[in-house]
Amino acid sequence: MKTSKTLSFDYLVNASDILIPVSDVISISLVENRLNFISRACRLLHTESFDTDEAAKTAFNTYARNFESNLPEEAVYRGNNCIARLKFVYGVSLFQNAERAILTLTNRYGGTLVSESAKSDTLDEAFQELATTLGGREFEGMGFRWLHANCLLSSRLLPMVEKTPNGVVIKVNDNFVSFVATKDDALKEQLFAEIRTALA
Incomplete structure (x- = not known):
């Protein structure tokens, strides 16, 4: 072709x-x-x-x-x-483990608009640049708020937060938005409480 x-x-x-x-x-x-x-x-x-x-x-x-x-x-x-117009982005999250990092931009329905993966710790700068841009004056009307250190979500979306055996999951309309991996029950409780406070 x-x-x-x-x-x-x-x-x-x-x-x-x-x-x-x-x-x-x-x-x-x-x-x-x-x-x-x-x-x-x-x-x-x-x-x-x-x-x-x-x-x-x-x-x-x-x-x-x-x-x-x-x-x-x-x-x-x-x-x-991938390439995306940021005025159609309703959230950005970064998940990483020992091997891979996954950067996800969320659409207005809570689904994935675009995502990319790379070696662990190589997408941190891109995530921070996105978060800075979305937190700026141009996107003030979207009401972006930090749900945790690696997840910024518009207040126009109403997420569900759930504790699981492997960590804390954030979903919108049954679409996976973010995940913090931990098996530490105390840390799970703390994360859950912090996310609930951010959503209040």
């Missing part, structure tokens, strides 16, 4: 000659050798598949450049394999 290219400032274009207005897309993510375009309704708008990971990565970079250049007035997060 040919690499994607730009037709005009207003469209993202794929090799099948489907025109996708940039304004209709809130995120693009690269998953294996597929590109997923997400609509303003937080639904899959289009998927484009490639024969190799390299071709998919090249196409993602092309789309991401076009996406950013057509949204000069908007705050945009660009990771290694």
Whole structure:
């Protein structure tokens, strides 16, 4: 499949000659050798598949450049394999263990807008930059609040918090938003109480 290219400032274009207005897309993510375009309704708008990971990565970079250049007035997060318009982000969380770190941006329904994983401790800076941006004046109306050290969530979402044998889980509409792993009962109680206070 040919690499994607730009037709005009207003469209993202794929090799099948489907025109996708940039304004209709809130995120693009690269998953294996597929590109997923997400609509303003937080639904899959289009998927484009490639024969190799390299071709998919090249196409993602092309789309991401076009996406950013057509949204000069908007705050945009660009990771290694995803890009998203921050005005459609309702939360950001970071989970990490000894091997992997997972950064997740939440949509208005509590589901995952985009996420990316990397080696442990390599996404801390990206998480802090996102948290700083979302906590700024531009996003004041979203009422972002810290639920714990690695989870920032808009007050427009009403999460459920639950203690489990392996830690504390935060969900919105049955969608997983954040998880703090611990088997220490005292720490679980403390985290649970702190999150409940943050939500009050």
